[in-house]
Amino acid sequence: MTTKMFGAKVPRVEDQRFLRGQGxxxxxxxxDDPRLxxxxxxxxxxxxxxxxxxxxxxxxxxEGVVAVWTYDDLTGAMAEPLPLxxxxxxxxxxxxxxxLAKDEVNYVGEAIAFVVAVDRYVAEDAxxxxxxxxxxxxxxxxxxxxxxxxRTVHDDVPDNVGARMVQENGDxxxxxxxxxxxxxxxxxxxxxxxxxxxxxxxxARWDPDTSRLTVWxxxxxxxxxxxxxxxxxxxxxxxxxxxxxxxxxxFGVKINHPWPEELLVPLAAMTLGxxxxxxxxxxxxxxxxxxxxAQQHHVEVGFDDEGRLLGLNVEFWHDHGAYTPYGLIVPIIxxxxxxxxxxxQNYRVAFESLxxxxxxxxxxxxxxxxxxxxxxxxxxxxxxxxxxxxxxxxRSANFIQPDEFPYEHGLVFQDGRELTYDSxxxxxxxxxxxxxxxxxxxxxxxxxxxxxxxxxxxGLACYVEGTGVGxxxxxxxxxxxxxxxxxxxxxxTQGQGHQTAFAQIVADTLGVRFEDVEITTGDTRxxxxxxxxxxxxxxxxxxxxxxxxxxxxxxxALRIAAEALEAxxxxxxxxDGVVSVRGTDASIDLGTVAVLSNPLxxxxxxxxxxxxxxxxxxxxxxxxxEDDEPGLEGKDFYSPPRSTFANGMHAVIVETDPDTAExxxxxxxxxxxxxHLINPMIVEGQIHGGVAQGVGGALYERMAYDESGxxxxxxxxxxxxx
Amino acid sequence: MTTEQLHDVRLHVNGSVHEVQVPARRLLSDALRHxxxxxxxxxxxxxxxxxxxxxxxxxTPMRSCLMLAVSAVDAEITTVEGLTEDDGSLxxxxxxxxxxxxxxxxxxxxGFLTTITAGLRETPDPTExxxxxxxxxxxxxxxxxxxxxxxxxxxxxIQRGQA
Numbered sequence: 001m002t003t004k005m006f007g008a009k010v011p012r013v014e015d016q017r018f019l020r021g022q023g024x025x026x027x028x029x030x031x032d033d034p035r036l037x038x039x040x041x042x043x044x045x046x047x048x049x050x051x052x053x054x055x056x057x058x059x060x061x062x063e064g065v066v067a068v069w070t071y072d073d074l075t076g077a078m079a080e081p082l083p084l085x086x087x088x089x090x091x092x093x094x095x096x097x098x099x100l101a102k103d104e105v106n107y108v109g110e111a112i113a114f115v116v117a118v119d120r121y122v123a124e125d126a127x128x129x130x131x132x133x134x135x136x137x138x139x140x141x142x143x144x145x146x147x148x149x150x151r152t153v154h155d156d157v158p159d160n161v162g163a164r165m166v167q168e169n170g171d172x173x174x175x176x177x178x179x180x181x182x183x184x185x186x187x188x189x190x191x192x193x194x195x196x197x198x199x200x201x202x203x204a205r206w207d208p209d210t211s212r213l214t215v216w217x218x219x220x221x222x223x224x225x226x227x228x229x230x231x232x233x234x235x236x237x238x239x240x241x242x243x244x245x246x247x248x249x250x251f252g253v254k255i256n257h258p259w260p261e262e263l264l265v266p267l268a269a270m271t272l273g274x275x276x277x278x279x280x281x282x283x284x285x286x287x288x289x290x291x292x293x294a295q296q297h298h299v300e301v302g303f304d305d306e307g308r309l310l311g312l313n314v315e316f317w318h319d320h321g322a323y324t325p326y327g328l329i330v331p332i333i334x335x336x337x338x339x340x341x342x343x344x345q346n347y348r349v350a351f352e353s354l355x356x357x358x359x360x361x362x363x364x365x366x367x368x369x370x371x372x373x374x375x376x377x378x379x380x381x382x383x384x385x386x387x388x389x390x391x392x393x394x395r396s397a398n399f400i401q402p403d404e405f406p407y408e409h410g411l412v413f414q415d416g417r418e419l420t421y422d423s424x425x426x427x428x429x430x431x432x433x434x435x436x437x438x439x440x441x442x443x444x445x446x447x448x449x450x451x452x453x454x455x456x457x458x459g460l461a462c463y464v465e466g467t468g469v470g471x472x473x474x475x476x477x478x479x480x481x482x483x484x485x486x487x488x489x490x491x492x493t494q495g496q497g498h499q500t501a502f503a504q505i506v507a508d509t510l511g512v513r514f515e516d517v518e519i520t521t522g523d524t525r526x527x528x529x530x531x532x533x534x535x536x537x538x539x540x541x542x543x544x545x546x547x548x549x550x551x552x553x554x555x556x557a558l559r560i561a562a563e564a565l566e567a568x569x570x571x572x573x574x575x576d577g578v579v580s581v582r583g584t585d586a587s588i589d590l591g592t593v594a595v596l597s598n599p600l601x602x603x604x605x606x607x608x609x610x611x612x613x614x615x616x617x618x619x620x621x622x623x624x625x626e627d628d629e630p631g632l633e634g635k636d637f638y639s640p641p642r643s644t645f646a647n648g649m650h651a652v653i654v655e656t657d658p659d660t661a662e663x664x665x666x667x668x669x670x671x672x673x674x675x676h677l678i679n680p681m682i683v684e685g686q687i688h689g690g691v692a693q694g695v696g697g698a699l700y701e702r703m704a705y706d707e708s709g710x711x712x713x714x715x716x717x718x719x720x721x722x
Numbered sequence: 723m724t725t726e727q728l729h730d731v732r733l734h735v736n737g738s739v740h741e742v743q744v745p746a747r748r749l750l751s752d753a754l755r756h757x758x759x760x761x762x763x764x765x766x767x768x769x770x771x772x773x774x775x776x777x778x779x780x781x782t783p784m785r786s787c788l789m790l791a792v793s794a795v796d797a798e799i800t801t802v803e804g805l806t807e808d809d810g811s812l813x814x815x816x817x818x819x820x821x822x823x824x825x826x827x828x829x830x831x832x833g834f835l836t837t838i839t840a841g842l843r844e845t846p847d848p849t850e851x852x853x854x855x856x857x858x859x860x861x862x863x864x865x866x867x868x869x870x871x872x873x874x875x876x877x878x879x880i881q882r883g884q885a
Contacts, residue, residue, distance in 0.1 A: 011820055018828030019816040021762020021802035025829065028761035063725055119756075121747060122726075197766045197774055197829040197863050248764070248829025249863050282767040495827030495864050685823045685869060692866030716771035721861060 005504035005514055009681040012500040014246075023246040026201035026218045027279045036203075037066055039265065039278045040123035042113035042130050043288055044105035047139035047357040047709020048153070051103055051112070051132060058129035059115060064122035067272060068130075069114040069264065071102040077232045078267060082258065085224075086327030090165040091353070093157045094324045097360075099232075099260040105134075106153055106322035107359045108709055109287030111260040116268050116276055139357035139709040143296050143317050146354035153322060153355035162324050163353040167335060169410035170346030172300075175311025179302025183382050189371045191294040191319070191703035192696075194364045195721055196494070198248020199280035200289060202262050204269035215242045215266050220255040220492050221532030222522040228258040229266050237528075244522030247494035251693070252363040253290050254494065255534045256326055286714035291703050292330060292364035294319040297375045307383045307394035311346040314338060314375065318353045321360040328353055330361060330368040332414045333466070338372030339409060339419075340464050341426040341647055342380075342398040347409070357709045363534060365693055367414075369465065377461040392430060392439060395462060399426040414535075415469050417642035424647045426462070429671045433460065436669035437651035445653070455658065456666065460651040467646055468540035472639035474529050475542060475549035477506065479557065479632040481598075481607055483577045483591030485510060485517045487549075489542040490530020492522030497682045498538060502546050504678055509550035510557075511574030512590065529637070536646070539678060544638035552634030557593050560632070564588055564596055594632040599623035648672035650691070663699055696722040729792050735760060736804030744791050751775045753791035754801060762802040762832050766861070773860030776833035777801050783840045802832035805839060814880035815839050815873070824873030826864035834860050838874055847878055 017023050030036045059068045071079070081096040101112045113130050117123035138151050145151070146160040153160055176182050202217040213235060219225050219242075226242040229235070247254065261278040268276040280289065295318050302311040318331040335349040366373075380398070384391040400407045402425045409419040434440060442458045449456045475489045487506055493499070503517040510517075520526050521542075522533075531541070554574065561579040562569040565586050572579055580587035595611045603609040610616065617623050624630050653667040670687055677683045700720035704712045713719045728743040735758055742757040749768075754760045754777070763786055766774035770788040777786045778800035805813045812820065815838050825831040834857060841856035842848070848856060853874035854867075862870060 012823070014828070015820045015825060018825055018831050019802075019812060019819055019835065020806055021760070021832055023762075023828050025761075025764070027765075028755070031756055031761060032759055120752075121745070195863060197772060197827070197861065198764070247827065248766075249827040251863070282769065282772075497826070681823045685826060685865060688866035688868045689826065689864045690866075693863070715769055716767045716861065717769065721863070722867075 005507045006678055007676070008504065008679070010500055010504055010514065010679055012497045012682070013503065014497060014499050025198055025246045025248050026203055026216050027277070029203050029216050029245060030205070030275050030277065033275055035274045037116050037118065037268070037272065037274050037276045038120040038123050039114060039116045039261070039268065039276055040120060040127045041111050041261065041284070042115070042127045042132070043284070044101065044108055044110040044112055046105060046134055046136060047108050047141065048137040049105050049134035050137065051101060051105065052135055053133040054113065055131040056113065058131070059126045062117070062122060062126045062129060064118040065115060065126045066118070067116045067268065068126065069100060069268070070112065071098060071100045074100060076234055078263065082260070082325060083228060084327065085256070085325055086329055088163065088328045091163040091324060091328055093162045094327070095154055095157070095162070096325050097323045099263050106357055108711060109284070109359055110322070111288070114264045114268070116272065120279070141356055141358060141705050141707055141709045143294065143319050143354060143356070146319065146356050147317060153357055157355060160355045161352050162320060162355055163328050164350070165328065165331070165335070166348070166350040167411045168348040170311070172311040172313040172346040172348035175346040176300050176302030176313060179310040180304050181386065182300065182302040183386060185299040185379060185382055187297045187299065187375050187378055189293050189295045189374060191291050192364065192701040193286070193289070193291040193703060194251035194253040195285070195719070196249025196251055196253065199282065199285040200254065200259055200261065201277070201279045202265040203275065203277045204266035205275040206270045206273065208273060211239060213240050213266055213270065215240065215262070216245050217242060217262055218247050218254060219244055219257055219262070220250045220494065220534055221257055222492055222524050223490055223528065223530040224257045224532055225262055226524045229263060232258070232263050233266060233270065242524045244492040247492065250494035250533070251365045252292070252367060252534060255532055256290055256360070256362040282716065283714050286719065287711050288359060290360045290362040290364070291321065291358070292361050292367070293371060293697065294361070295334065295371045299375060299379055301379050301383065303383050305387070306397045307387050307389055308397050309342065309344040312344040312379070313348045316351045318351055319356050319358070319361060320353045321356060321358045323360050324353070325360060326362040329414050330363055333368035334372040336409070336411050336413050336419050337369040337464065337466060338376050340373060340376050341400055341424065341462050342376065343400050343407070358705055365690065367535065369463065370694070370697065373461060373463045391460065392434060396427060396430060400424070402427070413466055413643060415643050420642060421464065421645045424464070424645065424673060426647065429647065429649050429673060430462070433649045433651050433669055433671045436671065437653065437667060439651065442653070449655070454655055456653055456655045458651065458653050460649060462647070462649040464645050464647045465536065466643040467536040468640060468644040469535045469537050470639060470643070471531060472637050473531060473541035473545045474527060474635070474637040475545040476527055477546070477549040477553045477634040479553055479590055479594045481591050481594045483512070483516060483589055483594070485512055486520070487517060487546060488520045488523065488526035489546055490522065490524070490527035491533045491538055491542050494533065496538060496686065497679065498542070501539060501678045501682060502543065505543055505546050506550050509547055510554050512577045516577060540644060541638055543678065545636060548636035548638060549634040552636055553632060554634070556597065556634065557590055557632055560593050560596050561588050564593070597632040598630040646673055646675065665695065692722050731791055731795055733758060733791065733794060733799060734797065735799045736801060742791070746790065746792050748791045749787055750777070750789040750791045750794050751786035754786060760801050760803050764829050764832055766830060771861065772830065772833070773837065774830045774833040776836045776860070778836050778840055781840060781843070783837045800836065802835055805835055813839065815842065815877040817880055818873040818877035822869045822872040822876050824865065824869045830860060830862045834862070834870060838877060841874070842878055842881060847882065848874060850875065
């Protein structure tokens with residue numbers, strides 16, 4: 001009998017290669033290819049400057065240098081700005097950079113020249129010999145400077161505003177004016193960044209024998225990169241394969257694409273006829289890969305004696321850096337997910353997305369949600385303090401109740417669809433959380449600690465997390481004649497254990513051994529239709545697609561097996577890769593079913609002889625029926641009408657030392673409504689990691705730009721990451 | 723431009739000898755990865771903070787990004803590839819990471835494995851605080867460290883069970 005895998009703490013299959021040092025990350029690829037070339041990028045040392053002249057004459061004299069590119073060497077689509085990935089009608093002044101800067105640089109770290117050489121050391125030597133004349137321009141750094149607009153980032157964006165957006169449900173301002181109580185709050189959130197342990201990296205190889213380009217990139221979307229590479233290099237999509245190898249963490253930064261190097265590396269590989277690699281170093285990651293989080297909020301809230309929200313009006317200013325390749329996704333998520341598990345009655349949110357002379361801002365884990373959550377939860381705390389009420393009571397008074405789902409907020413979410421929550425039981429979660437952290441006993445604990453001269457505090461925060469964002473994901477399931485099951489889904493993996501969790505789904509759905517299932521992610525050769533891994537969407541989207549595809553394969557297996565066993569499909573069951581007729585000894589291996597699914601002229605082994613033309617089939621019928629196809633495969637896509645909404649609550653008890661400002665976490669409690677857990681071990685691991693990143697963001701991390709736009713803490717010595 | 727002078731370097735890694743020709747400035751991490759083909763050692767920061775590139779040099783954990791290959795000539799180097807048992811099975815530390823879900827993306831993992839392997843030689847039966855101290859020089863962005871601390875304690879258990 002097959003054990004149920006869904007819901008089990010199955011050890012991860014990927015661990016074997018990672019623990020033995022056999023993972024294959026992008027910088028590990030082609031290391032034994034003597035023809036491999038390496039690259040380095042000249043990056044702007046200034047936050048804002050015009051490029052007067054670039055002199056590369058000293059570069060090619062460096063022994064081992066093969067080629068150098070500047071903007072003037074780019075042609076066709078490569079000479080056009082990088083794509084604006086997610087346009088929005090309110091993004092009236094969207095701007096994107098060029099693969100190599102044209103005339104102007106707008107942040108420290110912007111790519112100016114690209115050098116290819118025999119190794120990275122030589123490529124960096126060459127970069128240091130490029131001479132650039134700059135006309136220095138005063139930079140715009142920080143939200144205050146962007147709003148003041150005494151200077152502008154882009155000449156044609158006069159007030160530094162890329163987008164202004166307003167969403168309103170009801171009449172928030174009127175409701176606040178009439179409310180018995182009202183408060184205003186001003187809240188700031190600082191910059192931080194994903195900072196995966198592996199930076200960005202790309203390798204490309206042009207194969208002149210087949211006229212095909214293969215690109216390996218440390219990305220969260222191989223199909224996205226493929227589309228951009230083909231469009232920018234003027235190649236037919238069919239000539240480009242993008243493969244995502246093992247990825248050393250993403251957390252959002254690798255969903256943005258194409259990074260300049262993701263285009264320059266393939267361009268160089270095609271031009272030079274040799275494979276080329278780019279591996280970002282840590283300083284480059286700090287200054288030229290995306291940041292997030294910085295926002296300023298102004299909140300006006302009206303409420304009644306119970307702390308119930310009557311009207312909420314939030315205005316905020318979002319620092320999107322120098323360009324807007326990822327559109328308005330981050331501030332849209334802030335503006336909608338700010339609501340959390342609450343019903344504000346009347347809600348208005350208005351934001352401006354602002355240009356600054358700093359590196360671009362694209363999603364970092366949560367993608368705007370942490371800011372919204374912070375603002376709403378501070379508001380809840382402020383209301384509780386004002387009314388002298390328990391903070392959990394104020395939250396409870398505002399919860400959407402379990403019988404109110406689906407709950408429509410009357411707003412549009414980041415996927416362009418209605419913000420409609422599908423499910424949740426917030427009162428039950430809060431009760432669990434209070435018990436876990438010891439909320440009701442805290443005052444006693446505080447007194448006990450105070451008696452020892454120690455200062456402790458307690459806090460909580462609630463959130464709702466939009467996930468399962470569309471448009472779709474797909475899967476292909478192939479049962480081979482060996483009985484082994486090969487599964488491909490297009491989205492990528494960067495540590496979530498997809499090879500394990502998805503195999504658990506397949507093992508259960510098909511009735512095969514977990515060990516016989518092999519999952520491939522992020523390889524456009526295997527699944528060219530996909531979106532990417534972001535917004536905690538992989539389990540919902542690809543997990544569902546894989547389930548559907550496995551069902552299709554199973555349906556076909558049962559049909560063929562029923563014929564072979566001369567039984568009704570209804571009487572068949574599949575377990576451990578064997579189809580059997582319930583209550584009898586009659587059975588057939590799935591591998592044999594796969595043999596029978598593919599009528600053959602030529603046998604290739606003993607088993608396949610059974611499918612050759614003189615062995616099987618009704619001579620009066622076509623070997624493959626009109627509505628059928630050869631092979632035991634299933635393919636399907638999952639495309640839900642809108643996102644789904646998970647939720648959770650955290651509470652923490654900390655001890656503070658007023659002399660040293662040190663904060664110690666004494667107790668941390670999480671209640672997260674995940675729905676059905678595929679692999680609880682993996683889920684818990686994801687939550688541990690999320691909490692640590694949240695603690696880091698709250699207490700330690702800050703990207704410290706000075707007024708000239710220099711990032712002062714661009715190293716792990718100075719950027720305090722837990 | 724003058725040609726960069728190359729040095730013949732004999733590296734002893736995981737019990738094998740690798741004869742490589744490298745410039746004096748070549749980092750040990752790069753030599754291991756690109757010249758010896760041992761890509762299990764990862765480079766996360768190249769300034770000695772993240773610990774991903776940690777290898778054992780004569781049994782002591784060292785940042786291979788802060789060492790030159792030419793300076794490692796007489797040393798016995800152990801990388802993550804050299805941690806498995808002779809029969810190919812996982813070492814106690816490797817096994818513990820698998821048991822406790824002590825890794826997610828796997829990029830920082832080799833540095834943790836080498837560090838803890840050496841740490842448990844010095845402190846075979848660590849307390850939780852000592853386990854935390856043992857890994858305090860390594861960065862991981864995925865796990866939040868909870869399961870890595872558990873892995874240290876579990877590795878100690880496995881190891882002592884074997885002894």
